[in-house]
Amino acid sequence: xxxxxxxxxxxxxxxxxxxxxxxxxxxxxxxxxxxxxxxxxxxxxxxxxxxxxxxxxxxxxxxxxxxxxxxxxxxxxxxxxxxxxxxxxxxxxxxxxxxxxxxxxxx
Amino acid sequence: xxxxxxxxxxxxxxxxxxxxxxxxxxxxxxxxxxxxxxxxxxxxxxxxxxxxxxxxxxxxxxxxxxxxxxxxxxxxxxxxxxxxxxxxxxxxxxxxxxxxxxxxxxxxxxxxxxxxxxxxxxx
Numbered sequence: 001x002x003x004x005x006x007x008x009x010x011x012x013x014x015x016x017x018x019x020x021x022x023x024x025x026x027x028x029x030x031x032x033x034x035x036x037x038x039x040x041x042x043x044x045x046x047x048x049x050x051x052x053x054x055x056x057x058x059x060x061x062x063x064x065x066x067x068x069x070x071x072x073x074x075x076x077x078x079x080x081x082x083x084x085x086x087x088x089x090x091x092x093x094x095x096x097x098x099x100x101x102x103x104x105x106x107x
Numbered sequence: 108x109x110x111x112x113x114x115x116x117x118x119x120x121x122x123x124x125x126x127x128x129x130x131x132x133x134x135x136x137x138x139x140x141x142x143x144x145x146x147x148x149x150x151x152x153x154x155x156x157x158x159x160x161x162x163x164x165x166x167x168x169x170x171x172x173x174x175x176x177x178x179x180x181x182x183x184x185x186x187x188x189x190x191x192x193x194x195x196x197x198x199x200x201x202x203x204x205x206x207x208x209x210x211x212x213x214x215x216x217x218x219x220x221x222x223x224x225x226x227x228x229x230x
Contacts (some may be wrong), residue, residue, distance in 0.1 A: 001170075034207070036154075042224050043203055044154065049214040056215055087154055091207050094167045096144070096156040 002026050002090050006099035012107040017079050021069040021102045023088035031067045032092035038101075039084045047086075048073065078104075109134035109218035111204050118227050120200075125191040125226055129204030133218075136185050138161045140213040143187045145178060146220070147200040155200075160187055163210070194228045201225050 003026035013019045023033065031051040036044035046055045048064035051071055063077040075082055083106050088099040114128040129143070136143065145157040158168040160178045168176050177190040191198060205220035 012138040045219060046217060049208070049217070050211060053214065055217070089154075095169055096159065096167075096207070098154040098156065101153045 001095055002029060002093060004088055004090055004095050004097050004099040006086075006088055006102045008102060009100070010103045010105060012105050013078055014107045015080060017078055017107075019075040019082075020088040021075075021086055021104070022100055023066075023073070023082070023099050025069045025090055028068050029090045029092035032090060033064075033066070033071050034089045034091065035064055035073045036087045036089065037082075037084050038087065039081075044087060058076075080106075094104055109216070111206070111218055113202060113204050113221045113224040115224045116226060117224075118229060119194055120230050121195055121228055122193055123193050125189070125198060125228075127189045127202055127204075127224065127226070128186050129188070129221060131185045131187070131218075135179055135182075136187055137182045139163075140209055141206040141217070142167075142209055143180065144201045144205040144207060145189045146205055148196075148203070148223075149200045154214040157189065157191075157202075159207075196228050199226065199228045 005024045007022045033051045037047050037050040038044040048060050053065045063074045065072050085101045085103050087101050110132045112130045119125045142159040144159045147155050158178045160166050160180050166178050174190045179186045201223040203220045203223045208214040
């Protein structure tokens with residue numbers, strides 16, 4: 001099983017500033033990584049797939065990078081609606097696994 | 108736009124079988140473009156992948172649930188389903204149906220996950 005580890009668990013950032021979230025895979029997953037955003041009471045929504053490709057309708061302030069074992073989600077200028085929990089997910093091999101999540105909160 | 112919607116069983120008694128169905132609308136469950144997934148989230152916790160099924164009927168299960176789990180697809184109803192037997196309080200969670208692309212070029216048209224349904228295991 002590929003263990004996915006996200007850091008930090010909680011990130012406090014002011015609106016308008018940049019947020020950088022990390023995800024590390026326990027083995028090489030190439031670029032087979034997705035990022036999801038979840039707001040309270042809602043289903044997770046796909047932001048990024050193939051490590052760096054934005055899903056349909058996702059604003060350009062969201063960007064993903066990385067390959068192999070180390071990945072980053074960057075939000076360039078935080079808007080109020082961006083404060084949420086973010087999960088990475090690997091789909092390179094079975095079982096599919098998720099990171100534990102990073103909570104992005106308002107500073 | 109393909110949409111997914113879970114059924115809503117609500118309350119299940121300990122030791123009984125949890126049954127959920129996901130209805131696919133705006134597209135076909137028989138497509139080779141996606142794996143159809145079940146994911147759950149216990150209250151206040153993170154996401155746990157339960158299992159996936161492909162249109163061919165191939166299934167992939169979380170090893171921790173495998174002995175209790177069956178995922179199936181019903182093309183005639185355009186649905187896929189989950190059955191989890193011998194449930195306990197630890198199975199209380201919001202259950203989501205979702206999907207992930209079987210190959211790169213179809214990710215851009217991936218459907219959103221279903222809204223989720225809370226299943227509570229209690230007598």
